[in-house]
Amino acid sequence: MDLETPPPDLYGRPRADRFFARLTAFGDWYSPALGSPGLRRSPRRAEARPVPPLYLVVVSHRVVAEDVVELRLADPSGGMLPGWQPGARIVLTLPSGRERHYSLCGDPADRHAYRVAVRRIADGGGGSVEIHDELHVGVRLRVRRPRNGFAFCGEEKVLFLAGGIGITPLLPMARAAQHAGVDWHLVHTGRTAAALPFTTELTALDPARVTVRTDDEHGLPDAAELLAHAPRGAAAYVCGPAPMLLAVQRALPASPAVSLHFERFGAAPILDGRPFRIRVGDETLTVPADRSALDVAREVRPELPYSCQQGFCGTCVLKVAAGTPEHRDRRLTAEQRAAGLLLPCVSRAAEGETLVLEV
Incomplete structure (x- = not known):
């Protein structure tokens, strides 16, 4: 994806990117x-x-x-x-x-x-x-x-931006901000009002501090427009689809907000992938530049376990029998990597390389 070109909208198909490093750093500490x-x-x-x-x-x-x-x-x-x-x-x-x-x-x-x-x-x-x-x-x-891995720091001024089901971690934060007397505002975006959960619960906290913005009524949201709701000098907390996060990250420097905390659901965008191959059983499969080895492997082995798809939890760990992987997680230790362990949800290989996976 061209980093200078904004995504077509904030609800595109998530792909994985490097910004997840901050969350995986917490994961190394908090989530065995x-x-x-x-x-x-x-x-x-x-x-x-x-x-x-x-x-x-x-x-x-x-x-x-x-x-x-x-x-x-x-x-x-x-x-x-x-x-x-x-x-x-x-x-x-x-x-x-x-x-x-x-x-x-x-x-x-x-x-x-x-x-x-x-x-x-x-x-x-x-x-x-x-x-x-x-x-x-x-x-x-x-x-x-x-x-x-997405702790609320309780800054004096806060903007919460939720995309659809991304409201789930932000609702308790908004409640905590209200109880603490923080200057906060929350914007909940989605395709329709019927698709947005907890609207009544949110507005009950303080209707003046909650903006519900739906595509069918207001059109597709723009990150700069969403960030304009931030109090001057605020911290922004964002949870939603990967394109929404990417757009907010790009628009942040020109906004009233000064810092960003975020969590995404699903895989983050792959921005610098190259095609390589994996061998699963008797089949050799090509992993395109914009897909994960886990996605491709599950086409022939749908029973393969996974959870976060972000190199955080370790659920999808596999053993590499041959080939040289490019590890992109921050979960495995050097010893585990040397022993051939791999997290296929995020890790890759050099272009033209073939990884033989034990499944």
Whole structure:
């Protein structure tokens, strides 16, 4: 993608980019990949004692917007849950074995239940469809404890920008900002009002501080226009599709905001990829410059596990039997890379190289 040319809109297909380095740095510290053999927190830290997962039950499953359901998860015995701060996320192990990351969107003061919201993606990896169709009240799930790679710093002036389901980590931040007396404003963008969850809950905090902007009523949003809502000298917190993040990053220097915190859902844009090949079983497949090895491998092995698609969680780790990879994650240690481990969601190879993957 030409870095001087803005994306056609803020809702294009996400592709992965380098800006995720800040989030993966937090991930090295906060999010051990439980259940992934050989992975540890950081090459500079001692091996951590494993943290036991939670086993929670779905106590509520309700539609909160078009194609969006809200789940509330609680301890089956009614016990208190571990605390968390705005921006935290949990990892759900679904009945199928899929693992998926979701931001907590409830109130941190509520220690009796965790709340997440999930948009149905019919042509995605199957996790959201499974949640919508199968996670009824009473289903029990393995849940990795809250970890935070998108912490709210509580600056005096704040702008929150949410793209669609990206409202989930920002809603608790807005609530915290309101309680702390921060000068804040939140803009929630989406295609239609019916597709935006939690609008009533947001405006109840302070209707003067919330702007709901839909494409069908206002046209496609422009990053400069969105950032114009920022108080002078504000910190901007953004969560949404990759093109939205890229556009905001480009427009930030000319805006009233002075700093940027962000989280994306799904893979970030691949900006400097080159085609290479992977061998999976008996098949040799070409990985185009703008796709990940994980995407291509799953065309012939759809059962391959994955979760964050951003080199953060370690769920998709594979062994390289032959070939020289270009590691682009910040999860694996030097020792793990030397042993042949690879995170195919982000790592690549030189043009013309073939990686033989053990699956």
